[in-house]
Amino acid sequence: MEPTSEHSSIKEEVENDNVHRSHESECGSLLLNPGNVLMAAPSVSEDDQEVSRSTPELRSHVENVEQLLSDILHDNSSPLNVSTSVSSSSNNTAVDEIIKLLSLISFDLAKQKRTYLIFSSSGKPVFSNIVDDSIEPSTVGALQAIISSFEVSKEELTSFSTFSNVIVVLSKNPLYLVGVSPSTTLSAAYLLSELNLLYCQILTGVTAKAMQLTLNSRPNFDLRRLIGSNEQFLKELCDQLNDYELVPTLNAISPLPLRSSFRDQLSQLLLRETPKSLLFTFIAIRGRLVCMVKAKKLLLHANDLYLLFLSLFRTQSFNDSMEHWVPVCFPTLNPDAYIYIYSYFLCKDTVLIMGSSESGVFFEMQSVKCKVAQEIQDHGWLKKLIYCEEMDRTTPRNPGSPCISHYLFYSKKYSQFYTPGYSFSTPNFNTRTLYAIYASLHDQAFHKKNSFSINMTVHESLLLFTWSTASFDFHCIANATTSSQLLIANVNKILRWIRREENRLFIQTNLSF
Amino acid sequence: MASNTAPKNVVTINQKLVLLGDSAVGKSSLVLRFVKDQFDDYRESTIGAAFLTQTLPIDENTSVKLEIWDTAGQERYKSLAPMYYRNANCAIVVYDITQAASLEKAKSWIKELQRQAPEGIVIALAGNKLDLAQERRAVEKADAEAYAAEANLLFFETSAKTAENVNELFTAIAKKLPLEDKLNQARGAVNRGVNLSEARPAAQPSGSCSC
Numbered sequence: 001m002e003p004t005s006e007h008s009s010i011k012e013e014v015e016n017d018n019v020h021r022s023h024e025s026e027c028g029s030l031l032l033n034p035g036n037v038l039m040a041a042p043s044v045s046e047d048d049q050e051v052s053r054s055t056p057e058l059r060s061h062v063e064n065v066e067q068l069l070s071d072i073l074h075d076n077s078s079p080l081n082v083s084t085s086v087s088s089s090s091n092n093t094a095v096d097e098i099i100k101l102l103s104l105i106s107f108d109l110a111k112q113k114r115t116y117l118i119f120s121s122s123g124k125p126v127f128s129n130i131v132d133d134s135i136e137p138s139t140v141g142a143l144q145a146i147i148s149s150f151e152v153s154k155e156e157l158t159s160f161s162t163f164s165n166v167i168v169v170l171s172k173n174p175l176y177l178v179g180v181s182p183s184t185t186l187s188a189a190y191l192l193s194e195l196n197l198l199y200c201q202i203l204t205g206v207t208a209k210a211m212q213l214t215l216n217s218r219p220n221f222d223l224r225r226l227i228g229s230n231e232q233f234l235k236e237l238c239d240q241l242n243d244y245e246l247v248p249t250l251n252a253i254s255p256l257p258l259r260s261s262f263r264d265q266l267s268q269l270l271l272r273e274t275p276k277s278l279l280f281t282f283i284a285i286r287g288r289l290v291c292m293v294k295a296k297k298l299l300l301h302a303n304d305l306y307l308l309f310l311s312l313f314r315t316q317s318f319n320d321s322m323e324h325w326v327p328v329c330f331p332t333l334n335p336d337a338y339i340y341i342y343s344y345f346l347c348k349d350t351v352l353i354m355g356s357s358e359s360g361v362f363f364e365m366q367s368v369k370c371k372v373a374q375e376i377q378d379h380g381w382l383k384k385l386i387y388c389e390e391m392d393r394t395t396p397r398n399p400g401s402p403c404i405s406h407y408l409f410y411s412k413k414y415s416q417f418y419t420p421g422y423s424f425s426t427p428n429f430n431t432r433t434l435y436a437i438y439a440s441l442h443d444q445a446f447h448k449k450n451s452f453s454i455n456m457t458v459h460e461s462l463l464l465f466t467w468s469t470a471s472f473d474f475h476c477i478a479n480a481t482t483s484s485q486l487l488i489a490n491v492n493k494i495l496r497w498i499r500r501e502e503n504r505l506f507i508q509t510n511l512s513f
Numbered sequence: 514m515a516s517n518t519a520p521k522n523v524v525t526i527n528q529k530l531v532l533l534g535d536s537a538v539g540k541s542s543l544v545l546r547f548v549k550d551q552f553d554d555y556r557e558s559t560i561g562a563a564f565l566t567q568t569l570p571i572d573e574n575t576s577v578k579l580e581i582w583d584t585a586g587q588e589r590y591k592s593l594a595p596m597y598y599r600n601a602n603c604a605i606v607v608y609d610i611t612q613a614a615s616l617e618k619a620k621s622w623i624k625e626l627q628r629q630a631p632e633g634i635v636i637a638l639a640g641n642k643l644d645l646a647q648e649r650r651a652v653e654k655a656d657a658e659a660y661a662a663e664a665n666l667l668f669f670e671t672s673a674k675t676a677e678n679v680n681e682l683f684t685a686i687a688k689k690l691p692l693e694d695k696l697n698q699a700r701g702a703v704n705r706g707v708n709l710s711e712a713r714p715a716a717q718p719s720g721s722c723s724c
Binding site: 226318325 | 560
């Protein structure tokens with residue numbers, strides 16, 4: 001089958017939002033007129049001058065790091081001591097600054113944990129993330145009574161409050177899912193989307209149809225027997241939701257940044273091996289998507305991929321040297337059908353995944369795997385992938401914007417995001433605070449009616465900035481004393497860098513067969 | 514892992530083996546002990562099925578390459594079992610000697626195999642977790658052994674944890690397999706300068722990777 005490609009560009013999308021290039025020499029040129037932007041706090045001129053005076057030195061330093069990193073990434077013969085030096089230097093600069101800022105502030109969301117309960121329409125407990133794993137029958141009874149009273153009156157209950165908690169309810173016959181959150185600034189819609197993910201996770205193992213059939217024929221059936229081994233995945237999912245893991249928060253995937261020529265080589269390899277029964281193939285490393293090819297009309301959604309990544313990279317069920325053949329439901333794609341997943345870890349953190357709609361084609365998939373694995377081994381691509389992932393995680397390239405401590409770029413077109421130093425693993429305390437901030441900013445931006453908006457908020461010593469357009473959201477964190485003019489100049493610099501690097505940062509081409 | 518260093522005059526025959534049994538009786542632990550000589554106390558439940566291979570010498574001229582399907586024991590995967598035993602040459606049905614209900618489940622699997630699996634499939638009944646026999650035995654060996662004898666099954670009590678009787682279990686299955694016809698074909702092919710094993714398209718998992 002002739003491979004085809006569909007290509008569209010973040011660059012074009014950004015330009016459609018009236019973003020124009022500006023020359024470096026035109027220091028007065030801005031993408032936005034700062035006079036139109038209100039600071040939430042007054043600026044102090046002395047601090048402005050202080051920041052301005054320190055800018056050239058920091059910019060020069062960071063840009064040197066960027067140049068060295070670029071040299072290393074493009075020249076395999078660079079000596080290791082240079083790599084070590086750059087790694088150490090960049091780590092100290094980036095990590096120390098973030099830690100310093102985040103450890104100085106208190107962010108309420110970062111201190112909170114939500115409780116999730118799932119029970120059946122007959123009132124039987126199905127799952128909860130309460131540590132002692134016991135749901136008081138009276139609690140379930142009370143919740144069921146509240147939910148039922150609303151159902152009787154034909155009102156849809158989605159949330160209600162107690163003195164100290166917000167409780168959200170998602171009804172998915174035959175299940176009720178309940179989230180209990182300390183009083184919070186997160187919207188009910190955000191919390192409901194978390195419950196929806198829990199519901200989707202259950203469906204990955206059983207399909208909606210199977211669950212309905214089971215309960216229709218056996219109304220008192222204990223659903224825990226049906227959910228069975230999904231419980232380990234539900235627990236991991238609850239942990240990630242409570243840590244504000246960015247993939248489910250944004251409903252977006254994080255691709256591993258790679259030179260597009262290298263990504264193309266890998267994609268072409270996958271395209272050469274496409275048996276008739278194949279729906280899609282991808283390679284992922286440490287929860288980052290490397291490349292994917294798929295059948296022409298197949299639409300894979302970010303949250304279906306996320307649930308697969310969760311089981312691949314956050315549990316030990318598949319991360320061994322065995323080959324796995326697993327029926328998985330992709331609820332957003334089709335809640336009533338299984339896709340059969342062939343899973344094989346090429347090495348400890350790198351997986352090859354193939355999906356088929358047919359249950360009896362394991363050995364065809366195995367044959368493809370052998371060819372792909374051999375080719376990857378012959379070219380030494382696995383080592384290269386491991387190196388690229390480690391470099392991105394520990395010493396990410398960046399455009400050198402000293403007054404902005406950290407940023408996140410979310411592409412709505414591709415459902416992908418980039419944020420420096422991202423890792424799919426359990427975050428430490430400061431990283432969790434960072435993610436909580438981004439979750440809060442995303443939640444606010446997501447529910448704005450306007451497709452274009454800018455918001456700046458001062459939170460203690462931090463300036464939190466969001467720029468939302470039809471094609472992307474950009475969030476960043478700066479020192480609260482940063483002037484709006486300087487902030488916007490640096491935001492524009494980062495956006496220009498992202499546009500320049502979009503081929504590397506994002507998977508733009510959906511190769512299909 | 515599969516042996517790639519067999520001398521040229523050794524004939525290797527591929528045989529498909531499927532493990533069946535209730536959840537948490539130790540099917541995956543048995544396979545892991547047999548193939549990798551490892552045991553993991555906190556192994557997570559198998560999802561779907563896992564596939565791996567191991568080559569086992571029978572005598573100085575013959576090896577059996579077992580292609581092993583380690584299936585999930587949860588109830589919701591029961592309907593998938595025919596996919597794995599449909600072409601199987603042999604099966605191990607596992608129960609947990611500390612759980613009487615798991616033996617009943619094993620008997621149910623054996624009846625299903627006798628009805629629906631290929632005729633002549635070699636079946637072994639394995640009572641696992643023998644290391645817990647002193648304090649927690651719930652199934653008497655004699656009872657299970659009598660059932661196995663009546664049904665013409667191989668029978669072993671095993672411990673994946675201590676490795677007791679694990680190799681013996683797989684070796685006994687391999688030796689009971691009816692290989693004469695395939696051996697004659699293979700040896701005839703070898704004598705004519707063709708290695709039947711190499712001619713098979715069966716692919717192997719790749720060897721150790723570079724990381």
